Amino acid sequence: MSQDRELETYLQGKGDLSQLYADAQKVEPPAHLDAAILAQAHRAVNARPGIKPRRRWAVPLGMVASLFAVVMIGLQLPYLLKEPVSLQSPTEAKVAAVMDQRAAEPAPALQPGERKDIQVGNEEKSEITGNKPVLTEAGAYAPPAAPRAAAPMPAMPAPVMPAKRLEMKESAAVENMGALSREKKSANTGESIVNDALEQRVPAAAVLAAPQRAQTGRALQEAEADGKAPLPEEWLMRIKKLKQDGKLEEAGKELAAFKKRYPDFPVPAGIEVR
Amino acid sequence: MREEVDDEQLMELYRDGDAGVFDILYRRHKGGLYRYLFRLCKQQSIADELFQDVWSNIIRSRERYQPTAKFSTFLYQVAHHRLIDHVRQNPEIHLSLDAENEESESLVEQLPADPGGQPEILVERKRLVENLVNNIEALPALQREAFLLREEAGLSLEEIAQATGVTQETAKSRLRYAVAKLRDGLKGLR
Numbered sequence: 001m002s003q004d005r006e007l008e009t010y011l012q013g014k015g016d017l018s019q020l021y022a023d024a025q026k027v028e029p030p031a032h033l034d035a036a037i038l039a040q041a042h043r044a045v046n047a048r049p050g051i052k053p054r055r056r057w058a059v060p061l062g063m064v065a066s067l068f069a070v071v072m073i074g075l076q077l078p079y080l081l082k083e084p085v086s087l088q089s090p091t092e093a094k095v096a097a098v099m100d101q102r103a104a105e106p107a108p109a110l111q112p113g114e115r116k117d118i119q120v121g122n123e124e125k126s127e128i129t130g131n132k133p134v135l136t137e138a139g140a141y142a143p144p145a146a147p148r149a150a151a152p153m154p155a156m157p158a159p160v161m162p163a164k165r166l167e168m169k170e171s172a173a174v175e176n177m178g179a180l181s182r183e184k185k186s187a188n189t190g191e192s193i194v195n196d197a198l199e200q201r202v203p204a205a206a207v208l209a210a211p212q213r214a215q216t217g218r219a220l221q222e223a224e225a226d227g228k229a230p231l232p233e234e235w236l237m238r239i240k241k242l243k244q245d246g247k248l249e250e251a252g253k254e255l256a257a258f259k260k261r262y263p264d265f266p267v268p269a270g271i272e273v274r
Numbered sequence: 275m276r277e278e279v280d281d282e283q284l285m286e287l288y289r290d291g292d293a294g295v296f297d298i299l300y301r302r303h304k305g306g307l308y309r310y311l312f313r314l315c316k317q318q319s320i321a322d323e324l325f326q327d328v329w330s331n332i333i334r335s336r337e338r339y340q341p342t343a344k345f346s347t348f349l350y351q352v353a354h355h356r357l358i359d360h361v362r363q364n365p366e367i368h369l370s371l372d373a374e375n376e377e378s379e380s381l382v383e384q385l386p387a388d389p390g391g392q393p394e395i396l397v398e399r400k401r402l403v404e405n406l407v408n409n410i411e412a413l414p415a416l417q418r419e420a421f422l423l424r425e426e427a428g429l430s431l432e433e434i435a436q437a438t439g440v441t442q443e444t445a446k447s448r449l450r451y452a453v454a455k456l457r458d459g460l461k462g463l464r
Contacts, residue, residue, distance in 0.1 A: 006457060007450045011424075011431070017456055021410075021425050023403045029308040029325055037329045038297060044333050045293035 232258070232265050240271050281345030289336045300329070303349055306426035310350065313410060313422055314357060324360060328353045343436060346427045350437040354419070361415075402460060409459035417452035420445055 009015045230238070235258050242251035255271065279287075279295075281302065287295040307328065312321035331352050339348070410418060416438075423434045435445035 003450050003454045006453050007446070010449075010453045015453075017406070017453065018425060020399075020403050020406045020460075023399065024407050026305060027309050027312050028305055030322065033322055033326055034300070034304065037326060037333075038300060040330060041288075041296040041300070041333050042293045044336070045288070045291055045296075 232262050235261075236267065236271055240268075243271065282341035285336070285339055285345050286341060289339050296333075299345070303346065303427075307349065307353060310353060310419075310422045310426045311357065314415060314419060315360065316411060320360065324353070324356055328356050331356070344429075344433060347429060347433045347437050350423055350427050350429065351439075354438050357419075405459060406456060409456050412459075413452055413455060417448045417455070420448035421452040421456070424449060 006015070010017055235254070239251050239254045239258065242248075242254060255267070258265070259267070279298075281299060284295045284299045288299065304325075308321060308325050311324045311328075312318060315321055315324065328349070332349060335352075410421060413421065419438065420434055423429045423437060427433075427437075429437060431446050431449065432442050434449065435442040438445065
């Protein structure tokens with residue numbers, strides 16, 4: 001118990017132990033230790049500013065940049081995987097897509113005054129979505145167009161077309177003319193590109209396929225197919241020769257047949273049989 | 275101005291990059307810490323090495339410092355662990371608690387607190403101080419450590435327990451035996 005009392009007295013600072021100890025020789029650390037420790041302390045703090053600011057923003061910025069890159073790649077990945085690699089220029093690809101769609105569609109005959117709505121907007125979409133199915137005029141889904149090779153648009157022979165190429169039916173000619181005229185009205189850039197291309201592929205020779213010209217062509221084809229009716233010029237030369245030979249009756253019959261066959265073909269005055 | 279700031283605030287300032295406050299902190303604690311180490315290991319070269327290690331540890335761990343306890347408790351806790359490491363590497367230092375429970379009477383209390391310049395009393399007091407220092411060095415290491423923590427660092431029983439990693443009762447017991455032995459040593463001088 002006395003030890004407890006001594007301890008209490010000592011802890012209260014009333015004893016002389018602490019006073020005697022305070023008078024003891026105060027050993028101090030050597031000066032070189034003081035200098036070394038203080039220098040180390042200052043170096044440690046002064047070395048921080050070069051490192052700490054970089055750590056403050058470099059790591060978060062790096063993380064944000066990485067996250068942004070991952071998100072952007074993730075958003076583009078479906079398109080990168082689906083789109084085939086095309087060597088076509090943008091214009092060529094646009095024209096090719098429209099032409100393919102036109103080829104896949106049926107060509108219904110238009111009644112006089114009937115309006116045909118060409119959904120150029122859809123064509124634009126088909127250009128963007130690549131081979132995705134597109135809505136046709138009838139509202140049904142058309143199969144995706146096969147990718148075209150990168151080839152320039154073939155130059156069509158201009159105004160003169162071979163007779164066989166004039167097989168275009170009257171209704172198809174009217175449809176083309178109607179479509180072209182409507183497409184020209186559009187102000188859309190994509191539409192103008194498409195229209196230019198269409199005008200190249202269907203030149204003036206096709207546009208001028210009027211009903212009478214179509215009939216003439218058909219008559220010539222039929223005559224040639226039968227092997228009976230020669231060309232009008234030859235036919236007229238033969239009629240002229242018959243007349244010169246004095247075979248007026250035969251010449252008259254031939255002329256009547258000619259006129260029946262080619263009613264609009266101009267007959268020279270010297271061939272007319274009176 | 276800064277001299278009036280307490281240790282914990284100085285350490286926080288140092289942690290936040292104010293190198294100048296470390297000088298104040300160091301000046302306040304360098305003597306006590308050095309004597310604590312010197313009187314425990316009894317060799318100046320070892321005390322120097324341990325002293326520098328302790329402060330280096332404080333400097334390195336500044337960013338983890340949280341003022342949950344007194345800075346002096348934190349400082350001597352670091353010193354205690356460094357000392358334990360040293361003792362483990364040097365088994366000749368015997369850290370055992372030799373309990374003695376003898377009653378003693380204080381003769382020191384009979385000495386005047388202020389010698390007052392009288393030559394005989396000054397000589398007598400000097401003899402008592404030398405004897406006290408010798409008795410401190412003769413104490414078992416753990417009792418000596420408890421006494422030095424009280425005298426050099428001014429720690430309370432609770433803080434001594436915290437710094438040395440023992441219960442408060444253990445710290446109290448060590449300090450009680452230390453005080454009793456030192457008083458006995460002084461009583462023998464009479």
